[in-house]
Amino acid sequence: MFKKYYLLSPGPTPLPEEVLSIAAQPIIHHRTPEFSALFLEVVEGLKYVFGTKEDVHLFTSSGTGAMEAALVNILSPGDKILVINAGKFGERWGHIGRAYGLQVQEVVLDWGRDFTKEQLQAELRANPEVKAIFCSLSETSTGAAYDVQGYAQVVAQTAAILVVDGISGLGAMPCPMDEWRVDVLVSASQKSFLIPPGLSYIALSPKAWKMVETSKLPKFYFDLKKSKKNLADRTTPWTPAISLVVQQKKALERIKSMGLENLIEHHRILAEATRAGIKALGLELLAKRPGNVLTAVKVPAGLDGKALVKTMQGKYLAYIAGGQDPYKGKIFRIAHLGYMGGFDIITALSALEMTLSDLDYSFEKGSGLRAAQAILKENWK
Amino acid sequence: MFKKYYLLSPGPTPLPEEVLSIAAQPIIHHRTPEFSALFLEVVEGLKYVFGTKEDVHLFTSSGTGAMEAALVNILSPGDKILVINAGKFGERWGHIGRAYGLQVQEVVLDWGRDFTKEQLQAELRANPEVKAIFCSLSETSTGAAYDVQGYAQVVAQTAAILVVDGISGLGAMPCPMDEWRVDVLVSASQKSFLIPPGLSYIALSPKAWKMVETSKLPKFYFDLKKSKKNLADRTTPWTPAISLVVQQKKALERIKSMGLENLIEHHRILAEATRAGIKALGLELLAKRPGNVLTAVKVPAGLDGKALVKTMQGKYLAYIAGGQDPYKGKIFRIAHLGYMGGFDIITALSALEMTLSDLDYSFEKGSGLRAAQAILKENWK
Numbered sequence: 128m129f130k131k132y133y134l135l136s137p138g139p140t141p142l143p144e145e146v147l148s149i150a151a152q153p154i155i156h157h158r159t160p161e162f163s164a165l166f167l168e169v170v171e172g173l174k175y176v177f178g179t180k181e182d183v184h185l186f187t188s189s190g191t192g193a194m195e196a197a198l199v200n201i202l203s204p205g206d207k208i209l210v211i212n213a214g215k216f217g218e219r220w221g222h223i224g225r226a227y228g229l230q231v232q233e234v235v236l237d238w239g240r241d242f243t244k245e246q247l248q249a250e251l252r253a254n255p256e257v258k259a260i261f262c263s264l265s266e267t268s269t270g271a272a273y274d275v276q277g278y279a280q281v282v283a284q285t286a287a288i289l290v291v292d293g294i295s296g297l298g299a300m301p302c303p304m305d306e307w308r309v310d311v312l313v314s315a316s317q318k319s320f321l322i323p324p325g326l327s328y329i330a331l332s333p334k335a336w337k338m339v340e341t342s343k344l345p346k347f348y349f350d351l352k353k354s355k356k357n358l359a360d361r362t363t364p365w366t367p368a369i370s371l372v373v374q375q376k377k378a379l380e381r382i383k384s385m386g387l388e389n390l391i392e393h394h395r396i397l398a399e400a401t402r403a404g405i406k407a408l409g410l411e412l413l414a415k416r417p418g419n420v421l422t423a424v425k426v427p428a429g430l431d432g433k434a435l436v437k438t439m440q441g442k443y444l445a446y447i448a449g450g451q452d453p454y455k456g457k458i459f460r461i462a463h464l465g466y467m468g469g470f471d472i473i474t475a476l477s478a479l480e481m482t483l484s485d486l487d488y489s490f491e492k493g494s495g496l497r498a499a500q501a502i503l504k505e506n507w508k
Numbered sequence: 509m510f511k512k513y514y515l516l517s518p519g520p521t522p523l524p525e526e527v528l529s530i531a532a533q534p535i536i537h538h539r540t541p542e543f544s545a546l547f548l549e550v551v552e553g554l555k556y557v558f559g560t561k562e563d564v565h566l567f568t569s570s571g572t573g574a575m576e577a578a579l580v581n582i583l584s585p586g587d588k589i590l591v592i593n594a595g596k597f598g599e600r601w602g603h604i605g606r607a608y609g610l611q612v613q614e615v616v617l618d619w620g621r622d623f624t625k626e627q628l629q630a631e632l633r634a635n636p637e638v639k640a641i642f643c644s645l646s647e648t649s650t651g652a653a654y655d656v657q658g659y660a661q662v663v664a665q666t667a668a669i670l671v672v673d674g675i676s677g678l679g680a681m682p683c684p685m686d687e688w689r690v691d692v693l694v695s696a697s698q699k700s701f702l703i704p705p706g707l708s709y710i711a712l713s714p715k716a717w718k719m720v721e722t723s724k725l726p727k728f729y730f731d732l733k734k735s736k737k738n739l740a741d742r743t744t745p746w747t748p749a750i751s752l753v754v755q756q757k758k759a760l761e762r763i764k765s766m767g768l769e770n771l772i773e774h775h776r777i778l779a780e781a782t783r784a785g786i787k788a789l790g791l792e793l794l795a796k797r798p799g800n801v802l803t804a805v806k807v808p809a810g811l812d813g814k815a816l817v818k819t820m821q822g823k824y825l826a827y828i829a830g831g832q833d834p835y836k837g838k839i840f841r842i843a844h845l846g847y848m849g850g851f852d853i854i855t856a857l858s859a860l861e862m863t864l865s866d867l868d869y870s871f872e873k874g875s876g877l878r879a880a881q882a883i884l885k886e887n888w889k
Contacts, residue, residue, distance in 0.1 A: 132534070139535045139750055150531035150751060153513070154520045154704050156827045187569050187706050189746035192729045226728040317747060323535050325568050325706050325749030345726065347607040348573045365570035366698060368706030368749060369520055370531060446537045 133445045135475050137267045137295050137421045138317040139324055140465025146321055146378045150370050157369055163361035165376050170358070172379030173328055176320070176387060177312055178303030183330045184354040187368040190294035190315030193327035195223050196349035197290050197311045201259060201335055203343035204228050209250060209257045209287075214238050214268035215451045216292055220261035227344050232257060238454060239269045239413040239423070244277030251285060258338075259288045259310075265296030265420040268451045270460060272300060272418030279307045288335050294318060294327075298382070299394035299419045299464055310335040316371060318420075319390065321378035321466055325371045394419035397463035397472050400502040404476040405461075407498035408483065408490050413458050421462040423450075430486055432456035438482045445478035469503040516828045516856050518648045518676050518802045519698040520705055521846025527702055527759045531751050538750055544742035546757050551739070553760030554709055557701070557768060558693055559684030564711045565735040568749040571675035571696030574708035576604050577730035578671050578692045582640060582716055584724035585609045590631060590638045590668075595619050595649035596832045597673055601642035608725050613638060619835060620650045620794040620804070625658030632666060639719075640669050640692075646677030646801040649832045651841060653681060653799030660688045669716050675699060675708075679763070680775035680800045680845055691716040697752060699801075700771065702759035702847055706752045775800035777887040778844035778853050785857040785880035786842075789864065789871050794839050802843040804831075811867055813837035819863045826859035850884040 134141045155162055166185075173183035186192050198220070202208065207230040210220045217236075224231040232254050236242055251257060260282055264275050275291055282289040288310035293302050297312065298319025304312045310332040317324035331339065331351070339351055353364040382390055398419040402412065405424050413423040426432035433456045436449040450458035461475050476495045483490060515522045536543055547566075554564035567573050579601070583589065588611040591601045598617075605612040613635050617623055632638060641663055645656050656672055663670040669691035674683055678693065679700025685693045691713040698705035712720065712732070720732055734745040763771055779800040783793065786805050794804040807813035814837045817830040831839040842856050857876045864871060 132536070134535065134537060136537050136539075138747060139537060142535060147534065148532045151529045153528065154515065154523060154698075155513070156515060156517050156520060157705075158517075158829070159821070159827065187749075188573070188729060189568055189748070191746045192569070195729045223728045226731075227726045315747075317535075317750075323749065323751040324538075324747045325752060345608045347604045348569060348576045349729075350607070365572045366519060366696075366705045367570070368568075368704065368752065369698075370704040370751075371706060371749065440540070446540065448539075 130444060133471070133474055133478070135445055135447045135462050137448060137460065137462040137464055138315070140317060140462065141467055142321055142323065143378065143381060143466050146374050149377045150374055152373065154369050157366055158362065162369070166363070166372060167361055169372055169375050169379060172376070172383060175383060176298055177330050179305045179330050181330050181332065182355070182358055183328050184351060184358065185363065185367065186327045186329070186349060187325060187365070188327050189324060190313065190327050191219065192349060193313040193315065193329045194219060194292060196329055196351060197313050198223050199227060199342070199344040199346040199349060200351040201288065201311065201338040201342050202229060203341065205230065206258045207232060207254065207256050209254060209260045210234065211242055211260070211262040211273070212236065213240065213242060213263065213271060213273065214266040216267050216294070217263050220292070239271050239415055241271065241416045242273065244274055244281050247278050248281045251281065251287070257287050259290055261290045261292070263292040263296070264300060264302050265418040267295040267421065268454070269414050270412070270417050270421045270423035271414035272296070272416050275302055275309060276307045279309050282310070283308045288332070288338060295420045295464065296418060298387070298390055301391055304330060308332070316375060318464055319394065320375065321381065322371055322374040325368045326375060391419070394463065396503065396506040397467060397469065398422065400469070400472045400499040401461055401463050401475070403502045404472070404495035404499035408480070408495040420464050421460050423458045423460045425458055426456065427488065430488055432459060435459055435482055435486060438485055439478055442485070443478040443481060445475060447475070469507065472499050472503065511825060514826045514852070514855055514859070516826055516843050518829060518841065518843040518845055519696070521698060521843065522848055523702055523704065524759065524762060524847050527755050530758045531755055533754065535750050538747055539743065543750070547744070547753060548742055550753055550756050550760060553757070553764060556764060557679055558711050560686045560711050562711050562713065563736070563739055564709050565732060565739065566744065566748065567708045567730060568706060568746070569708045570705060571694065571708050572600065573730060574694040574696065574710045575600060575673060577710055577732060578694050579604050580608060580723070580725040580727040580730060581732040582669065582692065582719040582723050583610060584722065586611065587639045588613060588635065588637050590635060590641045591615065592623055592641070592643040592654070593617065594621065594623060594644065594652060594654065595647040597648050597675070598644050601673070620652055620796055622652065622797045623654060625655055625662050628659050629662045632662065632668070638668050640671055642671045644673040644677070645683050646681060646799040648676040648802065649835070650795050651793070651798050651802045651804035652795035653677070653797050656683055656690060657688045660690050663691070664689045669713070669719060676801045676845065677799060679768070679771055682772055685711060689713070697756060699845055700775065701756065702762065703752055703755040706749045707756060772800070775844065777884065778848060778850065779803065781850070781853045781880040781883040782842055782844050782856070784883045785853070785876035788879035789861070789876040801845050802841050804839045804841045807838055807840065808869065811869055813840060816840055816863055816867060819866055820859055823866070824859040824862060826856060828856070850888065853880050853884065
């Protein structure tokens with residue numbers, strides 16, 4: 128049989144053909160009116176997805192670069208921050224904070240557990256000196272979604288700011304920055320933005336920009352004041368990844384013509400169908416409050432989780448993600464993110480059913496497919 | 509007439525067709541054996557171009573990101589550094605150093621002026637507490653080349669290390685890192701590496717790695733210890749710009765089959781032909797010691813430098829670069845970097861002759877073309 132490769136990972140994600148092919152065009156120079164016009168169109172499109180009137184700044188980096196930018200541009204040495212660590216990416220906020228000599232107060236949750244806005248309120252009352260709260264919209268290591276809207280309500284009552292990692296979540300789940308009063312929102316290109324990895328995005332509320340004025344942590348490449356000054360001149364401080372910016376323009380056209388609400392609804396349907404399939408197979412989700420980005424599934428007792436991922440990837444070329452760190456071998460993650468269609472969920476579940484059969488797991492063959500198909504059919508539009 | 513666009517800038521540069529088209533292939537996942545194999549092949553190819561047995565580390569960033577990485581990974585707060593500032597990019601070393609609270613001792617040269625190894629030796633004798641010296645192989649704002657081999661001889665006699673910005677120079681001019689005893693060498697993808705902007709590269713000597721062990725400047729995204737640990741696991745700490753890495757593999761195949769010596773010789777010939785054309789037109793170079801990367805030309809008295817660049821770009825679509833900062837309107841820069849052929853130099857000079865005619869500059873028509881062509885013909889192989 129032909130070896131066809133299926134990307135089912137939470138970044139990189141599958142891309143529309145017209146976004147792929149535009150990368151093969153000759154590179155234009157970035158200090159030209161042509162590129163400036165294209166760049167500003169991208170910034171406008173990003174503002175639309177971020178749900179903000181503020182400018183969205185662009186870095187050539189992975190999402191982690193924009194996370195670092197969020198932190199180094201608003202804080203000063205010795206500042207205290209509160210990190211909601213609910214998985215590998217929440218944990219990263221703490222790592223960055225400590226690397227820059229901040230006092231990191233960390234709420235460490237078991238992976239997949241929820242954290243309510245009331246719990247956040249209690250934490251902030253106990254730690255009134257906290258300058259910024261760092262959380263995730265979608266924790267990519269667990270598939271859990273967090274109540275960013277609720278957190279923002281709590282934080283808006285204080286002098287602190289709320290910084291949200293929307294790297295995998297933005298575009299797949301609602302997070303209208305201005306409406307919800309999120310102060311700093313970070314994302315990256317290889318998720319629902321429909322382009323390859325290499326660009327990261329960040330926007331700040333006026334309240335957060337005020338902190339930028341007094342921030343004393345060192346920065347250069349990720350300096351947002353420089354980016355702001357250059358954006359006013361219709362450019363970026365450093366040579367950007369031009370081909371990716373060109374791809375982002377093309378992909379944003381598609382997102383705008385579909386509409387952000389429909390993009391989010393699309394991801395909701397795929398997520399619901401995937402969960403229905405997983406549950407029909409007798410498998411259990413890791414996240415108490417699963418989001419639209421990916422479905423993390425507990426490896427059932429008696430099954431070898433590493434063999435499961437290896438079979439999915441090696442035999443069926445279905446590139447789901449395994450578990451990270453403490454959950455290596457204990458969970459697997461099926462992403463429903465980016466340019467996927469409904470039938471990609473059927474493909475994912477079929478590969479999973481075949482793999483489970485290979486591993487002698489006992490289940491009703493086709494039950495996962497049937498359950499997912501029912502949800503897709505019901506929601507098809 | 510068809511509007512054909514000619515990229516004559518010192519980054520981005522023209523790319524081979526097979527490097528452009530490979531960017532249109534579907535994105536593969538970066539945590540797979542397939543990507544690891546490809547990534548390690550890229551690292552090997554980069555080591556070849558760097559002329560080093562040490563690993564070359566890759567960041568998703570512009571070249572400035574790798575410059576920042578060079579500085580934050582080897583130094584500690586309050587350390588004294590010596591910067592050879594011979595233009596906009598030399599100046600940047602000082603900006604980064606000050607952003608991170610270092611004591612920056614700066615040698616400020618008039619743009620285009622040379623700096624000898626004897627002068628460096630005198631500076632180091634006067635400032636024995638200097639921990640690192642920062643210079644450029646090719647100063648992109650002026651086209652000047654610097655005696656990195658000589659600097660390295662001087663610095664090797666001290667406890668300090670030599671950090672070289674090879675962003676535009678590496679691949680176009682000799683800089684065999686191990687042979688010359690350069691301690692830190694930085695480069696970027698959109699120059700002679702034949703791919704779009706978005707990746708930056710850095711390698712360190714064992715002497716520099718020792719300083720990494722004691723460095724106390726804060727870093728996270730650009731942390732080389734993390735990169736080293738991940739490279740041992742055949743991967744990168746953060747999601748890389750996958751499509752650019754795939755392009756770099758393709759471009760390195762071309763570089764390896766041509767041979768690094770031939771790549772450098774190619775750039776030398778184009779540079780010599782360009783300079784011959786410029787001189788035949790009665791124009792003057794900015795750099796005392798011009799390199800192979802670009803030719804910076806003084807705008808002759810009575811001519812409007814901004815109009816010259818605007819006509820070249822707007823009427824003839826020949827995207828040369830203007831002057832930067834104090835030299836805006838006073839120089840223009842013709843790059844001969846990346847995937848250019850001999851006839852691209854003829855094109856550049858023809859566009860320049862037509863532009864000079866438009867601006868009523870008095871010269872013998874065709875004299876620039878004839879002079880360049882003679883050099884190209886003589887060296888053709």
